[in-house]
Amino acid sequence: MSYRLGRRPPHSPQTAPRLLLGRYLRGPLPTTPPVVDWVSQVSNWPMYGNDRWGDCVFAMIGHAIEATTAYGHGSAVSVSDQDVLAAYSAVTGFDPAAGPPGQNPTDQGTIIQDALSYWRRVGIGGHRIAAFAQVDVHNPAEVNRALWLFGHLMLGVNLPNAAFAQFDRREAWHLVADDGGIAGGHAVNLGYDANAGFKVVTWARVQPFSAVWWGRYVEEAWVVISPEWLTAAGMNPAGIGLSALADAFHSLTGERFPITPAPGPPPVPPVRDPADAALVQALDGWAHHRHTGDNAHAAHAYQVWRTAKGL
Secondary structure, eight states: OOOOBBBBOOOOOTTSOOOEEGBBBBBSOOOOOOOOETTTTOOOOOTTTTTTTHHHHHHHHHHHHHHHHEEEEEESOOOOOHHHHHHHHHHHHGGGSSSSSSSSSSOOOOOOHHHHHHHHTTTTTBBSSSSEEEEOOTTTTHHHHHHHHHHHEEEEEEEEEEHHHHHHHTOOOOOSSSOOEEEEEEEEEEEOOOSEEEEEEEEEEEEEEEEHHHHHHHHHHEEEHHHHHHHHHHHHHHBBBBHHHHHHHHHHHSSOOOOOOOOOOOOOOOOHHHHHHHHHHHHHHHTTTTOOOOHHHHHHHHHHHHHHHOO
16 A cells, blocks of 8 residues: 655744643643543544545544544544545645646645644634644653643654554554654644553554654644534633633734633522521621720631621
């Protein structure tokens, strides 16, 4: 089977501003579970044309939509090959009629940030995200928290030539003395972490790799804020500062953040004990007089009690 790459190098932060997730992860967060699995409930991962065209970034997005709907809504929803290729064409100008695979001058791949921006503004296969943020690939705690909170990460890797043979042999991607050099950029959807290892979705199946392989070849990672995930999974600001994220989103885009934290329940008026009400009526006037000695201590204690009771 042939495999195509297609992730282009990321934009410079100076020319393409982006949200940085680490600024909005508020502590202390609950401890991340040792195993975070957002892939095993999906039984089928389409190729999305990535054996013929360099649309790996959009194939990654298709896989992310499957994972989000499977775990958020309980049933995986697959977008079509046509939806994936239409988005690839809209963002990059790809024209499948311009030539066969490997000889098509319009098949030039995609910058992940450009694809995520299109996913947010326009949507892919009827699915849109609310926002996206970059994750620090050198911060394991941030990576694990992002995966746990949002269900998947979009990874950009510099794939070595050795990875193709390892994939064909159904081996985990691992370091070798001679990796054959970098074949090109590739985009994969991370959905599983088990402390020392990861599993990603690529080329129609789940592929494991080690933490040391990550350190050598993973260049960028992004998390997406999906209404399907947040609504269906009941996500709220449990460690992620949605208000701060919304402010930063607005400052970068000039648009209103499309997801706001669900309002909490209305405050419940205190139930007033008749005995408390009687005590307030008896002592309120007395407590406001000037007192000395034990009476002053008693008046102060009464005021503290009344404040604590909300009376």
